[in-house]
Amino acid sequence: MAVIVALGAFLMTLAGGWTAQRVTDRRHLVLGLAGGLMLGVVGLDLLPESLRAAGRPVFGVPLALLLFVAGFLVAHVAERLLAVRQAAHGAENGGGNGGRVPQVGLAAAAAMVGHSVADGVALGAAFQVGGGMGLTVALAVVTHDFADGFNTYTLTRLYGNARRRALLMLLADAVAPVVGAASTTLFTLPEEPLGAYLGFFGGVLLYLAAAEILPEAHHRHPALSTLMCTAGGVAGIWLVVGLAE
Template sequence: MAVIVALGAFLMTLAGGWTAQRVTDRRHLVLGLAGGLMLGVVGLDLLPESLEAAGRPVFGVPLALLLFVAGFLVAHVVERLLAVRQAAHGASGGRNGGNGTDGRDGAVGRAPQVGMTAAAAMVGHSLADGVALGAAFQVGGGMGTAVALAVVTHDFADGFNTYTLTRLYGNARKRALLMLLADAAAPVVGAASTVLFTLPEEPLGAYLSFFAGGLLYLAAAEILPEAHHRHPALSTLMCTVGGVAGIWLVVGLAE
């Protein structure tokens, strides 16, 4: 049953990526929505899950929160190091040259490796979703149904964010589509793997905490500023709020 539900997540992820690439003429709205979805996933889904799973204190602070901050800092350091390396090689970007892209699909001068790393983390998150889905069905039908609703619905956001992040940092459309396909397949692989083994709760929680920190950095420091840079419109802000509210609705329905 878990694998069948994961196939639904596969289709929802592709639908999210398809939506992201079809609305390039409203890029600021896409980025505003993506930022809201990412904030919602971090604050309302990933962090609460990880606090429950990896909540033991380390020197007075829950391990999940330490890893959350570490994920944020690692994302910041990696992005800064890549930017310094880019500047050292004289990469000033351009319409289609260097590491830059045209104004429609990405930001000039950004390092494509950051987008690929972020997308790979999204794939890892989707893989963990599939494992959680399989484990939930092992616990019982009620738990499986709740987790299935959450996974299938927010995988639309995962697909949307995976494609948007990859393209925002100047990667070619082909790379973005490959990462989208990997993200779509990840829940199916994760759910199928639970037939063979069960992932311990603490390592899963630790991973989710670290990933949440990195995702928050990308949303707050990159996605949302880019969304409002050229179009500081109320509609962009409403898309961000709508993204957060949408994740809240999904989490609430899954409880």
Template sequence: MAVFVALGAFLMTLFGGWTAQRVTDRRHLVLGLAGGLMLGVVGLDLLPEALEAAGQPLFGVPQALLLFVAGFLVAHLVERLLATRRVAHGAEETDGAPPRAPQVGLTAAAAMVTHSMMDGIAIGAAFQVGEAMGLTVALAVVAHDFADGFNTYTITSLYGNTRARALAMLFADACAPVVGAASTLLFTIPLEALGSYLGFFGGALLYLAAAEILPEAHHTHPARSTLLCTVGGVGFIWLVVGLGH
């Protein structure tokens, strides 16, 4: 049952990626929406789950929050190191901005794939508790997998990767929830480890949203419509989280 329900997440992820492709002529709106969706996922979904699962304090600070900050810093360091390496190898700058390293986009997309697999594991684990719980969790996962697909394609493309690579990462992200749900038939992940992962991933995702996606959205089109898309993205995730609970 869990694997069958996870197929809904597969389809919704592909739909999110397809939507991101179809609006390339309004790229600033796509990026504004993606930034809002990512901010909403981190602040309203990932971080609360991480604190609930791994909220034990380490030297006065919850473990999940420490890993959240670590994820942010690691994403910043990776992005800076890869960008510096490209400059050292003679990559040209565009519009006065530092060149973007495709590896950053692939790394971020790979993190999204891992997150989607954890979504599938969450579906399978919830069905082990009971069918009602499984369906509730599945509803939330399927709804926000639209954002996952949208963000996976957008992030991969934003950093200069080819359309083929972006589509490959989108397909991997779509398959991940099904694989995750199926894996719960074989093993389970300790709750604290899951919370720690969500905290770390949330920090990395917040960095990409705040330091990369949103500034890029407003760089050439500082329009009110872009800001509205960002706010709408956050509101959509709030609605999804509310319906899921």
């Protein structure tokens, strides 16, 4: 049953990516919405879940929060190192790509794929607990995978990667929850490591949303419509989380 539901997540992920690439003439609105979706996923979904699953304190601070901060810092350091390397490479070759580092986009998309695998694992584990729990988790996973597909395509393209690469990462993200759900027929991932991963991943996503996507969305189009898209993205995730409870 979990694998069948995961196929719905597969279709929703592709739908999210298709939407992202079809509205390129309103790029600032796409980025504003993507930033809002990511902010909502981090603050309303990933962080609460990670605190619940891996909330034991380490020197007075919950493990999930420590990993959340670590994820933010790792994303920042990795981007800066890649940017310095890219700048040096561009100087040697007399050019650049406008300061964009394609590897950052690919790494971010790969993290989205890993998150989608975890979604599939959570889906399979929920159906092992019971049908009611499984359907609740299925609603959350299938619905917010639209946002995952949207963000995976947007992140990959934002950093200067070719459309073909973005589509490949989108396909990988679509397949990921099916793989995760199928894996639960072989083993069950302990709750605490899953919560720790979600905390770390949340920090990475928050950095990308706050330091890259939202500033880019408002750089040339500081319009009210962009702000509304961001707020709408957060509200959409809030609705999904509320319906899943």
